[in-house]
Amino acid sequence: MRGARTFMKIVCFLRRPRVFDTTLVIVLSVPMLLGVIFMVVPGENRATLTAGLHVAGSLCLLMRRGRPILTAGLVAVTGVVGITTQSLSFISLPSCIAYYSLGRYTTSRPTLITSATVFVIYAIDMELFLAATGGWSGALLAVSVPVGIGQFVRLRTELSERGRREAAAAAVRAERRRIARELHDVVAHHITVINALVGGARATLPPGQDVTKNALESAEQTARQAMSEMRRLLDVLRIDGNEAPDAATGVSAERLPALIKEARSSGLPAGLTVTGEPVELPAAVDHAVYRIVQEALTNTRKHAVSARASVRLAYEPAAVEVEVIDDGLAKEAGAPGFGLGGMAERVALCGGRLTTGSRPEGGFRVHARIPLERP
Secondary structure, three states: OHHHHHHHHHHHHHOOHHHHHHHHHHHHHHHHHHHHHHOOOOOOHHHHHHHHHHHHHHHHHHHOOOOHHHHHHHHHHHHHHHHHOOOOOOOOHHHHHHHHHHHHHOOHHHHHHHHHHHHHHHHHHHHHHOOOOOHHHHHHHHHHHHHHHHHHHHHHHHHHHHHHHHHHHHHHHHHHHHHHHHHHHHHHHHHHHHHHHHHHHHHOOOOOOHHHHHHHHHHHHHHHHHHHHHHHHHHHHHOOOOOOHHHHOOOOHHHHHHHHHHHHHOOOOEEEEEEOOOOOOOHHHHHHHHHHHHHHHHHHHHHEEOOOEEEEEEEOOOEEEEEEEEOOEEOOOOOOOOHHHHHHHHHHHOOOEEEEEEOOOOOEEEEEEEEOOOO
């Protein structure tokens, strides 16, 4: 068992790209260098040149993954020099690996251009210096076969990776639907029971219990609101990833008056001004406008003292602007939240620009400008 674990560690170590390429270069170069040192007769310049070109081509393989086109070009240069001096064939193991890497790590068009260029150079060089009739067919096979194998492996790997991504996305969608079912079966059921019990208790109260009756009415209304929000969340969980999640939540610029009314009822004086001709906004923009105003009013209630808020919504031919201003005094800073960051993300997804900050005359300002697509 210990030997098997050691073997697996060695295999995993050698599978690292840099380690594998370095080992490959050593395996290709060392035997050739040893042959030159111990077996070549002194004065055999051609054998020495052959070994030098072979080692040079092997060293180029160190960058075959990061720069496959450059690697193929340098190996082609060593091949041309070998053909010109009649000391090295254009078909060698380093050249085959280099052209395979060209197809494996490069897209189709650069691969085709580089391969065609190398083939033409080989064919011309062989005709000039070897006078070999039909030598171009050997050059064609020497270049096209390893490049074609590399392209096949690359496409197969990309298809496999795409399949894994699609399977992961399908698993996420299935999990979201499962969560939606659990929420519907458990949480929604209990909220419905609570709502029914509260309604029954309110209906059976004797006369004169106004305080208790109002409290039960508020609880019943809160339960209904929770059910409404739960349904929206379930819709968000059930939609596919290709759809916009915001489209299922039911919030839009049309509900801003109701949002302002809710702010007033919670003790924040607020007003709404709409300028321009209202138009139907894209779903993402419509939702972003509502959420920006909602978050800005929430921040005013949380972080400002004695504040009044003013909301301005302006429809323009090519954009929509929303601005929320308050004149309150800032409370002592607490832990930073995610409200402003969420606003910025929503506006950025719509291609707009968000500006937030304190006002010189006091208070805080949130301003967003979101472009609209022209029909």
